[in-house]
Amino acid sequence: MADKVLMKGNEAFAEAAMRGGCAFYFGYPITPQSEIPEYISRELPKRGGKFLQAESELGAINMAYGAGAAGGAVFISSSSPGIALMQEGISFIASAEVPLVALNVSRGGPGIGGIQPGQADYNQVTRGGGNGDYKVPVFAPASIQEAVDILYGAAELAKYWQNPIMVFVDGIMGQMMEPVALPEQKPFSKPEDIRKERPWAITGYGEDDGSKNVVKSLRMQPDDLERHVEKLFAKYAIAEKELVSVESEGLEDADIVLVAYGTMARITKEAVQLLSARGIKAGLLRPISLWPYPYAEFEKINPEAKAVVSVELSMGQMVQDVKIGVAGKFPVGLINRTGGMIPTSLEIADRAEKIFKEGV
């Protein structure tokens, strides 16, 4: 294991994506993730990769599509309103089955919102955001180390599934510093090897004119488009089983279960300890994958539990998935702040205690 270094989240994310093999980055400045294009503009060219600052997020996502279609391993990052602008491209890329690693360092909304941390992009990242029937696997790490580990493997995952992979963190994760162990740099692909490694890529077919490639999303015939979408969904059905990721503790004998992801899961973990000191057994269910959502984990919950509560930095977006997971077996509550406001562990514990005593 490598030695630990103290790094700012955004720089660690950039480092992890590059070390994971992402040789191409396209981005546009937006708070709170601008350290990512800054760091990569300096570091990626040294390693033989390419950095390009786009004219807009629309430009960035379409450069990413072009580089990905051409067989490059691509990383992009942005924050909430920027991700909204990229949704056209993400839908296109999912349909064209082009690999992409995307990172959303999210902030408060709606509209231009604010620049303080938020999780109000939950629906945007888990429910598409772009047009049409498609899915994007979304991972929500709770520490910089976990984010580094996920981003390091994301290029391979995107290549395997031929789909965008989204990593979703809030602005706290981007701006805070933590000790991390960085994995070793994976080699970048050479242009001449791409057609072997990614036989679908547009590289120029060389001498062999029998193997022309086309990367596209238009299908004018309805039966053809239906077949294509069904093929995508057959892939998503497998991904739904293989990519689900969750961590939980104390569900089996919990009086109350708190469900939280990302930074909120860490604050909530402390609230669980506070509740325990007050004689309330609280369980913690932490989804790491938001799509696919770990619905099955809810089956472990003590049948005697009083309530299951979603704790989130939005007006109650993940709570809809919590309700699906609970399937009517428990009352479902919500503890939330929004707009960039962060609850303390004490606030969460107090509100959970109130729900425990008075109901949702």
Next chain:
Amino acid sequence: MATTLFKYTKGMHRVDTSYCPGCTHGVAHRLIAETLEEMGMLGDTIGVAPIGCAVQAHKFLNVDMCEAAHGRAPAVASGIRRVHPDKLVFTYQGDGDLASIGTAEIVHAAMRGEKITTFFINNCIYGMTGGQMAPTTLIGQKSTTSQDGRTKEQAGSPIHVSELLATLDGAVYIERVSLATPGDIRKAKKAVRRAFEVQQKGLGFSLVEFLSTCPTNWGVTPPDAMKWLQENMLPQFPLGVLRSPEEVK
């Protein structure tokens, strides 16, 4: 002994195109295809199709290609160029795609001096969506969204993209050609060749604007469309080289 006067180019697939009779997309396609074949570059070229009538250009042009979302082809090509620095990369875009929704992408690709070539089909109208006003639609020209003719007061004057782009340092070769007559077509082919050579030499961004026809949406016959182009488009969009580096003069 027989002499071959005409043969199919390997640069195009032997299929019917989806273009209307009298539309010049097919001519523009063939000029690009023949040029790439003559340069021996068919296997070393990557093309980007637009949204518009040419969205399926990949069905006709025998090179590796992708589709781009509406207007985004120059950004897509910029991404492709980063992965394959030694291939020829081109975009093929209409006036709605390039001069309306994609203005940011084309301007910034040109500003960066992207080593790509753009083929810009200007026929003063939206084709695939059924004849709406384009940014290049002429004053007085009727379309389905300017039914009494475009007015300056309501919609401004036609945009001259080539002239605009020629002000940018990175746009090293810009030429406007016509596809109205056989003589024009021969000149257009030379422009295609020069644009690709500019890219091969790594000089910067190159663009050829083809003044083209759309008889279906103009509501005229194919022969009249050629006349309409010459009588109405040429005075507004004069032909010629707007920018050219010493190396290809």
